[in-house]
Amino acid sequence: AQKVTQAQTEISVVEKEDVTLDCVYETRDTTYYLFWYKQPPSGELVFLIRRNSFDEQNEISGRYSWNFQKSTSSFNFTITASQVVDSAVYFCALSHANDYKLSFGAGTTVTVRA
Amino acid sequence: AAGVIQSPRHLIKEKRETATLKCYPIPRHDTVYWYQQGPGQDPQFLISFYEKMQSDKGSIPDRFSAQQFSDYHSELNMSSLELGDSALYFCASSRPDNSYEQYFGPGTRLTVT
Numbered sequence: 001a002q003k004v005t006q007a008q009t010e011i012s013v014v015e016k017e018d019v020t021l022d023c024v025y026e027t028r029d030t031t032y033y034l035f036w037y038k039q040p041p042s043g044e045l046v047f048l049i050r051r052n053s054f055d056e057q058n059e060i061s062g063r064y065s066w067n068f069q070k071s072t073s074s075f076n077f078t079i080t081a082s083q084v085v086d087s088a089v090y091f092c093a094l095s096h097a098n099d100y101k102l103s104f105g106a107g108t109t110v111t112v113r114a
Numbered sequence: 115a116a117g118v119i120q121s122p123r124h125l126i127k128e129k130r131e132t133a134t135l136k137c138y139p140i141p142r143h144d145t146v147y148w149y150q151q152g153p154g155q156d157p158q159f160l161i162s163f164y165e166k167m168q169s170d171k172g173s174i175p176d177r178f179s180a181q182q183f184s185d186y187h188s189e190l191n192m193s194s195l196e197l198g199d200s201a202l203y204f205c206a207s208s209r210p211d212n213s214y215e216q217y218f219g220p221g222t223r224l225t226v227t
Contacts, residue, residue, distance in 0.1 A: 100213050
């Protein structure tokens with residue numbers, strides 16, 4: 001069985017603050033994929049990043065960065081210098097090789113106030 | 115670049131009616147996934163198709179059926195609609211050499227009254 005836990009239901013910050021979203025996963029497979037998606041109020045699911053289980057290198061993309069640690073089964077996401085446009089629900093998700101359906105966490109609602 | 119197309123974007127039905135949602139994957143994508151996202155919930159996997167055959171099944175009610183056609187588009191048929199079927203339905207597609215990367219459509223918002 002696979003499971004994704006996003007313990008933070010809601011986070012509210014003031015513009016320019018940093019915000020870190022936690023994601024903890026459970027899986028028995030050795031090959032798996034981790035994702036982050038953004039869902040703005042308009043409703044579409046926007047792909048942010050994919051990480052393979054065998055690649056623990058952290059990644060930075062503009063104001064976004066991701067910290068993948070297999071030892072703690074975590075794949076955390078940080079938004080640096082948050083902006084109002086970052087307000088959305090963020091989902092962490094997990095899939096496996098040969099079974100690519102996504103299992104999503106419950107999502108974290110981020111509200112950035114001006 | 116072409117994206118996944120879903121139609122209709124919005125649909126309002128009454129209880130006990132039927133609904134058909136359509137999904138047109140990105141060209142040359144051979145796998146289609148359907149997800150259901152209830153209000154305030156995370157997306158839940160319903161069903162997937164690979165090369166026109168059902169490849170996996172999740173928590174899809176027996177009242178729902180789906181298929182993938184020869185042109186790879188897919189349809190989700192929902193009968194005897196219930197209030198609890200009100201949700202955002204996403205379709206996603208992936209290509210043969212990159213099955214773990216799913217591209218999502220904009221979703222169909224179904225409201226059952």
